[in-house]
Amino acid sequence: MPEEFNLSQMERETEEMLKIRYLTKHNTVFKRTEGGFVSLSVGEESYLRIQVMRMFPFMEKDRFLSVRSVGDKSKEIGIIEDLEDMEKETIKLLREQLNLRYFTPVITKIRSVKEEYGFAYWDVITDHGECRFTIQMGGNAVVHLTEERILLSDIDENRFEIPDVGRLTPAERRKLDLFL
């Protein structure tokens, strides 16, 4: 009966879901693929393409990474507790992937913020150059990750970050006053 079959398969999947596997430099080999992605072999298993995600994207940049297979049935292959403990090549490779995945220009200077009719127009300088973007007022466009740290999402949900409000000049803080 197919029902039964599915049941045992489901049980197996559940068991698997509850298990934790740690990936270390001793049990893994990460490689760059021809198409610009990353492959992984761990023990007996090998994956043509993997993706790496942060479990705590705002709080932990290099620790608690989840390495996952790619596709519709993406599942966790294992976790990396600390990227620093991996091989140098692996660190470079995975960090590149993380930089793209969590791409968020950091605002270093606020030139102007104008609020008009429910939208705020920002003119800022970031670590990736000068940016001008628009956010919607009244929604969740401005999120305080901590007291000092602000994450902005523009109307296309592109992200920008102010890592420390305290480090802005008083004039810049005044421009931000509406959001603090």
Added chain:
Amino acid sequence: MKQLKIPEGIKAILMREEITESQILYKAETDMDPEGSYRDGLVILTEQMLFFFQETKRAERVHYFKGYGSTREMYANWERDWTVSQYKVLDIENMFIEPQVACSTLTIRYRGIDYCIAAFSNFCKHQVHRLIMTWEGRPFEVEEEIYCPTCGRMYPDSATRLCPRCTNRKTAFLRATKYFKPYRLKLVLMLICILAGAGLNLVWPYLTGMVLYDRILAKNQDFLIRLGIAHGDFVTALFLAVVTMLAVKITLLLLQIIQGVFTAQMVTGVVRNMEKDIFRVMGKLSISFYKNRQTGGLMTRVMSDADRVTGFYFDCAPYILINGFIILASVTVMVRINWQMTIVTLLLFPALFAISWYLRPRIWVLFGKRHRAERSVNSTVNDNLTGARVIKSFGQERLEAERYKEPNKGLLNAEIAISRQQNAFHLIYGGAQEIASFAVWGLGVYFLMSGKNMNLGTLITFTGYVGQLRGPMGFFARVYNQWADSMNSAKRMFEIMDAIPEVKEAPDALRLEKPKGDISLQNVTFGYTENKTVLKDITLKIPAGSMLGIVGRSGAGKTTIVNLISRLYDPVEGQITIDGIDIKKICFHDLRKNVAMVSQETYIFMGTVADNIAYGKPEAGRMEIFRAAKLAGAHEFIMGMPDAYDTRIGASGRELSGGERQRISIARAILANPKILILDEATASVDTETERLIQKSINYLVKGRTTISIAHRLSTLRDADYLVVIEQGKITEQGTRDELFKLHGTYYKLLELQTKALTIEHLPCSEG
């Protein structure tokens, strides 16, 4: 719309490949590279080839995103060196966008291998999506109108198609006036009343000053002649003056009453129509409009904005007119009486208005701030009230109070800032007025003594007018008066504060640090209200480490039992003990630390997923949180969210499904690691597959704990060591599963019913 022209450099490369512009099916701009930096690129699709051009060296340019001003600059100077990669369209097996957290990549499967072609911000996503649709041969509408036809700017929000620049405040003001149209006649009448009232107000100082003092008291004969009264009969003149004064006052009162009636009639009508319109429009808007906005914000829009708009029209607009008129007329009269004194009166006002004008934006910001602070306080309270049961059972009242403190402080600060600003306003205005009126008196007395065209009555009339200026000038200084409102809310809040908690901690409460987990109920009787008993004489013993299942129909009192064990209520009669100690004597902190509940009612508060999981153990490390989530089967869906454990959920964040919420509360219980675990219909609201998953986690969870499980589905209670059946507040059956089965009682009936239902569910023909 404005679009990128193909740069000459790219044209030249295409030319070498013998491709002309007319062969291009679609082109999409990209603005990033796979290393995670901005870098311009262009994807070009033709019948035969897919090209990707990327600038060889990063150009220094301003990055414009949607909604921002002039797009002309954006397309200026695209003449750069390009690096090209190309792919045969015939060999492309698949082409798709892979979304990252805040950007995306374009991937193709080319001769069996995945290639990451290009990376781009969300700004370019639309174009790339179109490119893929072109490749798939799927049609799409030529170009959505995302640009304002008037000024050529992008609409910041294409769902509303509203250009913020072209719909300015003036038109909004005029548009609001349309709601007053049906009341045109009343409006005109009201305006007449207002003007008449203001005119009469102007007559008043003239009557009390110049007529009374300079004509009648000074025995001015010409005045009598003009009125046609007999020579010397000043008593009649006085009588006439008094009657006139009385008539003026009464007329003023009548005018006010008429005005009030008209206002009341119009306000209700206008507000109703506005709300109706807003509601209708909101119903029509697409779901994307709602996705980007908070429910709270929308509610404010419906509930109070209409009120506020009309409030402005009735409480402010007429008075701007009246007060403006009063000021203008008073000043005219004053100039005619004595222009030097008028100048002295008005000397300070231009400066005052300049100050107000300068401070205006500041006040605006302050009010916006307060509005937001209010909103966040409201959501916190809302959060808290809906989750009261869970808050209590995890013993986090103090943490909740802390959580309330933050937004509350924000609100307090906002209020203080506003008050400070308004006080400064009042002080400056009051001071200026006092100075002006002293100066007027001084100058007047000087004129009077030196006999220069000044009588006592004239002086009194003049100062009367100065006094009349006070109100209107003050009006212009303060616009927002929140006194009554705040007193009202304060009163409501005190009502709650003055209430006394029913369940109190004993003054000499005992610690219960490492309990075994023996629970016993002795003759427990309880009712939520005095005249209705829910539980009658319940006696139960649950040995440490075992699992008790409670079965019964809804409303039988199952949940009440666990509410009593976690001491959300105290029994009316009887005693509940843990390890032989009456729970009334155990301190709240220890009791709640050792008793955790997973119920069908899940409480998710505003905060990150990690915060929510660590609710019962705020000091938990990240590894612990991850492990708990993993064991609760929550890790997978959490990793499915872009911000994973840092995702903001709750009132203002992402919505979670019932099963997801349930798994978070299980993770919470795993992390809290209580000795006594209560499962109150923990899997009732989820589907069978999720239930199985949750059941697995629960099986892990119950190991080594005393567990009380309440369930409708008897299958959930498979692992229970002991079962009780509760009917109408009484235990009617108890024993192991086999014992109950043999009894052929309620348990047997329920089991039979559910087995039957299950069979029906699985009959293939039942679907047809």
